[in-house]
Amino acid sequence: MARTIRLAVIAGDGIGPEVVAEGIKVLDAVLAGSDVSVERTEFELGAKRWHDTGETLTDEDLAAISTHDAILLGAVGDPTVPSGVLERGLLLKLRFALDHYVNLRPSVLYPGVPTPLANPGDVDFVVVREGTEGPYTGNGGALRVGTPHEIATEVSVNTAFGVERVVRDAFARAQARPRKKLTLVHKHNVLVNAGHLWRRTVDAVAEEFPEITVDYAHVDAATIYMVTDPARFDVIVTDNLFGDIITDLAAAITGGIGLAASGNVNPDGAFPSMFEPVHGSAPDIAGKSLADPTATVLSVALLLEHLGLPEQAQRISNAVTSDIVSRDGSARSTVEIGDALAARVAG
Amino acid sequence: MARTIRLAVIAGDGIGPEVVAEGIKVLDAVLAGSDVSVERTEFELGAKRWHDTGETLTDEDLAAISTHDAILLGAVGDPTVPSGVLERGLLLKLRFALDHYVNLRPSVLYPGVPTPLANPGDVDFVVVREGTEGPYTGNGGALRVGTPHEIATEVSVNTAFGVERVVRDAFARAQARPRKKLTLVHKHNVLVNAGHLWRRTVDAVAEEFPEITVDYAHVDAATIYMVTDPARFDVIVTDNLFGDIITDLAAAITGGIGLAASGNVNPDGAFPSMFEPVHGSAPDIAGKSLADPTATVLSVALLLEHLGLPEQAQRISNAVTSDIVSRDGSARSTVEIGDALAARVAG
Ligand SMILES: CC(C)[C@H](C(=O)O)[C@@H](O)C(=O)O
Ligand SMILES: CC(C)[C@H](C(=O)O)[C@@H](O)C(=O)O
Numbered sequence: 003m004a005r006t007i008r009l010a011v012i013a014g015d016g017i018g019p020e021v022v023a024e025g026i027k028v029l030d031a032v033l034a035g036s037d038v039s040v041e042r043t044e045f046e047l048g049a050k051r052w053h054d055t056g057e058t059l060t061d062e063d064l065a066a067i068s069t070h071d072a073i074l075l076g077a078v079g080d081p082t083v084p085s086g087v088l089e090r091g092l093l094l095k096l097r098f099a100l101d102h103y104v105n106l107r108p109s110v111l112y113p114g115v116p117t118p119l120a121n122p123g124d125v126d127f128v129v130v131r132e133g134t135e136g137p138y139t140g141n142g143g144a145l146r147v148g149t150p151h152e153i154a155t156e157v158s159v160n161t162a163f164g165v166e167r168v169v170r171d172a173f174a175r176a177q178a179r180p181r182k183k184l185t186l187v188h189k190h191n192v193l194v195n196a197g198h199l200w201r202r203t204v205d206a207v208a209e210e211f212p213e214i215t216v217d218y219a220h221v222d223a224a225t226i227y228m229v230t231d232p233a234r235f236d237v238i239v240t241d242n243l244f245g246d247i248i249t250d251l252a253a254a255i256t257g258g259i260g261l262a263a264s265g266n267v268n269p270d271g272a273f274p275s276m277f278e279p280v281h282g283s284a285p286d287i288a289g290k291s292l293a294d295p296t297a298t299v300l301s302v303a304l305l306l307e308h309l310g311l312p313e314q315a316q317r318i319s320n321a322v323t324s325d326i327v328s329r330d331g332s333a334r335s336t337v338e339i340g341d342a343l344a345a346r347v348a349g
Numbered sequence: 350m351a352r353t354i355r356l357a358v359i360a361g362d363g364i365g366p367e368v369v370a371e372g373i374k375v376l377d378a379v380l381a382g383s384d385v386s387v388e389r390t391e392f393e394l395g396a397k398r399w400h401d402t403g404e405t406l407t408d409e410d411l412a413a414i415s416t417h418d419a420i421l422l423g424a425v426g427d428p429t430v431p432s433g434v435l436e437r438g439l440l441l442k443l444r445f446a447l448d449h450y451v452n453l454r455p456s457v458l459y460p461g462v463p464t465p466l467a468n469p470g471d472v473d474f475v476v477v478r479e480g481t482e483g484p485y486t487g488n489g490g491a492l493r494v495g496t497p498h499e500i501a502t503e504v505s506v507n508t509a510f511g512v513e514r515v516v517r518d519a520f521a522r523a524q525a526r527p528r529k530k531l532t533l534v535h536k537h538n539v540l541v542n543a544g545h546l547w548r549r550t551v552d553a554v555a556e557e558f559p560e561i562t563v564d565y566a567h568v569d570a571a572t573i574y575m576v577t578d579p580a581r582f583d584v585i586v587t588d589n590l591f592g593d594i595i596t597d598l599a600a601a602i603t604g605g606i607g608l609a610a611s612g613n614v615n616p617d618g619a620f621p622s623m624f625e626p627v628h629g630s631a632p633d634i635a636g637k638s639l640a641d642p643t644a645t646v647l648s649v650a651l652l653l654e655h656l657g658l659p660e661q662a663q664r665i666s667n668a669v670t671s672d673i674v675s676r677d678g679s680a681r682s683t684v685e686i687g688d689a690l691a692a693r694v695a696g
Contacts, residue, residue, distance in 0.1 A: 079538060085548075086541035094539070118576045121466040137484075137505070137540060144542040148549070152509035153540035158484070158528070191426060192441070193484060194433035195491040195501035201432075202495070222597035229465045229601050231578055243536070247594060249571035252578050311516035 004037045007309060010070040010274065014046040017293035024340025025074060025293035025302045031344035032314045043070065047092055049080035058091030064099055072305050073276035076298065077283035089195025090140060097133050100273035102237025102266035103164065105133035106170050107249040107280060112326045115257035123233035130172040131169055133266055135164040138242040151160055160196040165203045171269055172239035173211045183236035184219040186226045187244055209294025216263060228255060253280050260294030263301040265308060275308055277301040291335040296322055299343050321346035351384045354656060357417040357621065362395040363630025364640035365423025371642035371687025372421060372649045379661045384663035390544040394439055396427035405438030419652050420596065420623035423645065424630035437487060445481050447620035449613035450511065452478035454596040454627060459673045462604035470580035472603055477519035477584060478592025482511040505544040512550045518616055519586035520558045530583035532564040533562055534591055536569045552691040571595055575602060595624055600627050607641030610648040612655060622655050638682040643669055646690050666683050668693035
């Protein structure tokens with residue numbers, strides 16, 4: 003039965019458009035000749051739009067994006083725009099408005115991939131980062147700005163509703179994995195209010211998943227494990243900010259952010275989920291075809307998996323794995339890597 | 350001229366008493382035969398005291414501690430005490446009450462020290478972590494605890510006063526180092542209120558230090574640099590929570606938390622400064638003489654330096670360096686390492 007995926011594409015800033023072009027190339031290649039087709043709508047959002055109109059994401063944009071089945075996003079942020087404007091006005095606004103409460107970030111160390119660690123071990127874990135609460139809510143403010151009496155606050159907001167749903171999702175993912183282990187990462191010895199809510203929630207949900215081994219690490223200790231024993235992790239569930247920090251570190255130890263994919267998932271299906279590389283817009287290398295599009299391509303695999311097309315997702319993962327194994331250290335452009343991956347998934 | 354250091358000793362929980370005993374042993378050894386003597390007062394604070402009396406740190410304790418020239422602390426926290434009680438009621442209460450706004454954490458990769466990194470490079474930086482603000486203030490709270498409608502908040506508080514004084518201290522430290530580089534670590538693209546205060550403050554103070562090269566990294570990116578290029582860092586200035594996280598990671602890449610020293614410094618001298626290893630109470634190895642006391646011994650060196658005894662501090666650093674170089678991988682007890690270091694500083 004023929005099927006059409008309605009895909010919203012937000013290429014964004016910096017290297018965003020370059021890597022997204024390759025992601026779409028591979029998506030088209032993996033679906034070529036099948037009964038699944040893609041209908042794309044490009045959304046011109048990011049620095050240029052903001053400079054031209056002062057807009058980051060209007061209600062109309064959001065309504066139009068919401069009618070799609072999924073979103074592919076490149077990267078957001080530009081040095082010509084004040085810090086925070088695009089991040090909060092566009093990227094985080096999408097994550098919050100579309101209720102992307104599961105920010106999914108797998109970390110796998112593929113064979114042959116260079117890692118800064120001397121003895122990484124067998125690294126294969128997934129971070130389930132909460133996506134709609136924590137210090138990312140935009141609560142807080144500032145008084146007497148620019149004076150010696152300035153005070154600025156940031157409020158981390160955590161609700162039983164918000165914590166429970168993401169913890170439940172993480173347990174379900176742990177249940178589906180062979181090692182069946184879940185690690186809560188927080189800092190409950192200092193952030194006692196939020197920390198104790200997270201902890202009690204994990205303890206409560208754990209009762210429904212008797213097969214899962216539950217572990218805990220403070221976020222500071224988690225960064226130590228990430229470099230001394232990353233193989234200990236299976237599923238990590240954590241707050242929005244801690245998740246931001248440890249997933250960059252996780253990417254660094256598994257070959258760098260050129261390979262790290264992510265999904266901003268609304269598991270309820272009420273809103274389209276959004277898939278994007280973990281890396282940022284990297285303005286320093288933008289426009290030079292130096293960016294590795296693999297993270298975006300792997301994000302396309304997560305997208306296909308999410309849309310119920312696991313076979314096609316697997317073909318992309320396999321293509322990436324064999325491409326990585328075949329890398330001989332010679333430099334390839336963004337387009338060359340995309341072409342190579344497209345050829346592999348088609349083959 | 351004879352001089353007496355009045356030292357408050359808080360051994361604390363877990364491995365705290367074990368490592369503190371060795372720190373004092375080395376302190377006594379380095380001062381032996383000199384005209385500097387130490388007058389110690391032990392403060393029984395931590396899990397036992399709390400179990401016996403329900404007290405963590407009373408006004409009387411604090412007043413008594415405040416009359417000392419410096420504090421040596423082992424570690425605080427115990428699984429038999431609810432999470433947060435000792436951390437917030439004792440350790441953080443000391444840091445806040447004694448206005449330890451400079452939390453100083455040097456990271457040096459000594460020659461021969463095992464590191465998880467394949468190519469660490471020449472690592473020698475110091476993190477100046479703010480110690481009296483940020484998400485550590487204990488602001489925030491919880492409503493409807495234990496119900497499906499629970500909401501828990503944590504408030505990061507940042508003031509121009511608090512940020513400026515620590516930034517100024519960090520610039521002065523950078524000025525005294527050969528590379529003269531300062532990196533602000535924050536997350537100003539998301540935590541815009543606090544982030545912009547930090548950023549503006551760094552920009553303003555930078556004008557007074559024209560020789561310093563100023564750099565910026567988001568905290569997530571900083572964790573990447575920490576494993577891919579830690580040699581890029583010279584002085585890092587950052588917020589209380591980000592400092593907590595990156596200094597554990599920094600310790601991990603420079604030989605582990607068994608070697609990481611810290612000072613909670615009140616540069617104004619209004620209150621005694623407090624020196625402690627970065628590691629925690631490690632209840633799993635407590636009482637087994639398995640802990641490495643080197644971090645505590647190096648904290649004693651920071652203490653001596655702070656008290657204007659740089660020659661003695663240097664002797665301790667030298668002793669640690671040569672002890673580390675001579676390590677052959679055979680296991681030594683906490684006491685054996687302390688004995689070896691005491692012999693080296695005396696020699
Ligand atoms: C760009 C930024 C707002 C974003 C975040 O902090 O979530 C990025 O770092 C990420 O991890 O997706
Ligand atoms: C024990 C804990 C409260 C403390 C902190 O978070 O500051 C510790 O991790 C540290 O880094 O000194």
